[in-house]
Amino acid sequence: MKVRIVVGIIGLDQHEVGAIAIARLLTLHGFEVIYLGRFQTPQSMIAAAVDEGAQVVGASCHSWEFISFAPELAALAKQEGVAVVLGGSVITPGDAVRLRRAGIDAVFGPLVTERQIIDEITRLVA
Amino acid sequence: MRWYGPQDTTGLDYARDLGDPGEYPYTRGRRPIDTTSSWIQRELSGEGSPSRSNGQFRGLIAAGATGVDVIGDTATMALIDPDHSMAAASVGTTGVSLCRLADYIELYDEMPLDRITVSHSLNAPFCVAGLNLAARHHGYDAAQVRGSVINAPIYSEDCGYATHMPYDLRVRLALDTITFCVKEMPKFHSFVEDTYYISDGGLDVVEEMALGFVEIREVTRRLIERGLSVDSFAPRIAILVNCRMDLFEEVAKVRASRRMYARMMREEYGATDPRSLAVNISVHTSGLTMTAPQPVNNVVRGAVQALAMAMAGVQAIEISTFDEAFRTPGHEAHIVALRTQQVIAEETGVSKVVDPFGGSWFIESLTDELEDRISNKIAEIERKGEISVLAEDGYFRSILNDGMSRHARAIQSGELRQVGVNCHTMPPAEDTLLRDLSESRFAPDTAHIARIRDWKSTRHPDRLAHALAAISQAAKDPEADLMAPIIDGYQADATQGEMASALRLGYGLAADPFAGKVVRR
Numbered sequence: 001m002k003v004r005i006v007v008g009i010i011g012l013d014q015h016e017v018g019a020i021a022i023a024r025l026l027t028l029h030g031f032e033v034i035y036l037g038r039f040q041t042p043q044s045m046i047a048a049a050v051d052e053g054a055q056v057v058g059a060s061c062h063s064w065e066f067i068s069f070a071p072e073l074a075a076l077a078k079q080e081g082v083a084v085v086l087g088g089s090v091i092t093p094g095d096a097v098r099l100r101r102a103g104i105d106a107v108f109g110p111l112v113t114e115r116q117i118i119d120e121i122t123r124l125v126a
Numbered sequence: 127m128r129w130y131g132p133q134d135t136t137g138l139d140y141a142r143d144l145g146d147p148g149e150y151p152y153t154r155g156r157r158p159i160d161t162t163s164s165w166i167q168r169e170l171s172g173e174g175s176p177s178r179s180n181g182q183f184r185g186l187i188a189a190g191a192t193g194v195d196v197i198g199d200t201a202t203m204a205l206i207d208p209d210h211s212m213a214a215a216s217v218g219t220t221g222v223s224l225c226r227l228a229d230y231i232e233l234y235d236e237m238p239l240d241r242i243t244v245s246h247s248l249n250a251p252f253c254v255a256g257l258n259l260a261a262r263h264h265g266y267d268a269a270q271v272r273g274s275v276i277n278a279p280i281y282s283e284d285c286g287y288a289t290h291m292p293y294d295l296r297v298r299l300a301l302d303t304i305t306f307c308v309k310e311m312p313k314f315h316s317f318v319e320d321t322y323y324i325s326d327g328g329l330d331v332v333e334e335m336a337l338g339f340v341e342i343r344e345v346t347r348r349l350i351e352r353g354l355s356v357d358s359f360a361p362r363i364a365i366l367v368n369c370r371m372d373l374f375e376e377v378a379k380v381r382a383s384r385r386m387y388a389r390m391m392r393e394e395y396g397a398t399d400p401r402s403l404a405v406n407i408s409v410h411t412s413g414l415t416m417t418a419p420q421p422v423n424n425v426v427r428g429a430v431q432a433l434a435m436a437m438a439g440v441q442a443i444e445i446s447t448f449d450e451a452f453r454t455p456g457h458e459a460h461i462v463a464l465r466t467q468q469v470i471a472e473e474t475g476v477s478k479v480v481d482p483f484g485g486s487w488f489i490e491s492l493t494d495e496l497e498d499r500i501s502n503k504i505a506e507i508e509r510k511g512e513i514s515v516l517a518e519d520g521y522f523r524s525i526l527n528d529g530m531s532r533h534a535r536a537i538q539s540g541e542l543r544q545v546g547v548n549c550h551t552m553p554p555a556e557d558t559l560l561r562d563l564s565e566s567r568f569a570p571d572t573a574h575i576a577r578i579r580d581w582k583s584t585r586h587p588d589r590l591a592h593a594l595a596a597i598s599q600a601a602k603d604p605e606a607d608l609m610a611p612i613i614d615g616y617q618a619d620a621t622q623g624e625m626a627s628a629l630r631l632g633y634g635l636a637a638d639p640f641a642g643k644v645v646r647r
Binding site for chain 1: 200201203204206212213214215216219220285286287288327328414417418419451452453527530531533534535537538554557564565567570639640
């Protein structure tokens with residue numbers, strides 16, 4: 001069965017290029033993507049994952065809003081038994097350490113390769 | 127690789143297709159040689175509260191910027207007040223937070239509005255109303271204020287400036303803003319067609335300019351239908367274009383656009399004022415070409431792009447800064463971008479000659495080719511039906527999505543080469559130059575949020591309710607002007623968020639577009 005992953009952008013940030021690129025990449029590698037687009041909240045992302053029976057939730061980050069929403073997103077994901085990943089060019093190595101500590105399962109900064117993204121998400125749902 | 131020769135420009139007629147700079151059809155430039163001035167050098171700015179942003183503007187002017195370019199934070203762009211729960215995580219972090227008249231007054235405090243131009247990436251009617259009142263407050267004649275605001279109602283919901291308003295309301299607001307400025311702020315460009323934000327998801331130059339022209343044409347038709355003469359508003363139309371890395375294509379695009387615009391305004395809309403025919407073109411260089419790996423390479427990219435646009439003869443340049451991939455421009459990045467413009471203007475000789483590419487077999491051939499392709503694309507789109515229907519049906523959204531997807535594919539496959547991304551890469555451990563700047567951040571401006579929240583409770587409730595009711599009432603009446611009640615609204619201490627809600631209510635929509643979203647803090 002295909003792995004289902006919810007992809008969206010949380011908050012008021014309207015940059016969508018990264019989210020569309022990642023959705024496309026995941027689809028190419030056999031994932032089933034439920035694309036939510038902009039203006040999501042941690043609650044709306046997790047609710048969609050539950051509704052759609054997705055195993056993973058992924059938020060694309062092109063503003064600093066993720067610093068604020070990550071803990072809540074991680075807590076809700078844990079509660080529902082869903083894996084949660086964050087990715088985006090604004091995420092620094094320092095952020096990656098803090099986000100993992102806050103309960104985000106995988107973090108993809110700007111220097112990550114496509115292979116690493118696919119392998120990491122595959123490992124999360126194995 | 128190939129080369130070009132006389133055989134590639136056999137159909138070119140100098141007087142008909144080029145003309146001297148400042149002569150119809152303005153292919154070679156909108157003005158004759160003017161040795162006294164360079165293009166307007168500015169950088170996109172605004173961060174935190176209005177007063178902090180004011181300090182940023184003054185710093186840039188002190189460093190030699192000749193214009194100011196204001197962008198609102200994500201909440202301001204979406205017409206959401208800073209004390210809204212959706213805004214809490216981002217107030218002031220991607221631009222300035224503006225929601226009330228006092229904010230605009232603070233933003234322009236001691237700014238030389240008679241000497242510099244003020245450009246804005248803000249929601250047009252709210253920006254123009256705020257600027258008009260603030261300029262008057264500071265003792266300036268608003269009719270003398272120069273500058274611009276992006277005003278692009280057709281695509282705003284689809285590509286980055288969504289305000290959760292229906293097409294009809296967005297177009298009305300755009301037309302009312304332009305109509306207001308024709309009378310009250312005649313030197314202000316109230317209709318900047320922003321092809322940058324349409325295209326920087328990944329559209330090519332043909333799609334970029336075709337969509338831009340489709341919007342200019344639609345707004346122009348609607349203004350003429352209202353009874354405005356084309357020469358009353360066309361001199362204050364401007365285009366803010368993108369500039370990617372294919373510098374010849376970008377130069378040819380600007381030249382082709384000037385020619386197409388002049389012919390369109392004269393032949394289709396009957397403009398006769400030379401200022402209606404010679405379009406003002408500014409550029410914001412592509413943020414999408416700026417990479418997170420090896421960020422120092424972005425300095426080079428910005429320089430190449432700015433040089434190309436200086437040679438294309440644009441009226442103003444904003445360079446996307448080297449830290450674009452990871453943050454809103456920091457101080458160091460702003461200075462580097464400004465210095466890049468200054469080096470090009472002062473040291474390279476481009477300021478001494480207009481249209482240096484004129485007569486190049488390659489550039490003239492490419493200019494012709496782009497004019498054909500852009501014209502064909504405009505015709506193809508307009509044949510599909512009413513613009514309003516296409517917009518509401520998601521037709522434009524599909525073009526933008528396809529562009530984003532195509533760009534991602536081209537980067538992933540290596541078809542579009544990007545140094546540091548898909549060629550000439552470097553191990554992350556070695557990619558450290560300027561990397562430390564990506565860790566420097568500032569927090570959402572919670573003090574500003576608190577200030578707005580406290581101030582809201584001090585307002586005169588009846589006056590405020592009356593002003594908001596007037597906005598809703600005007601929105602319900604398709605013939606009513608929306609600018610006057612917005613100006614009254616600011617003066618009654620209404621906020622942008624409240625006024626936007628009042629407009630939505632007038633259209634029978636939910637006041638708060640995020641009311642259904644649970645946001646706990």
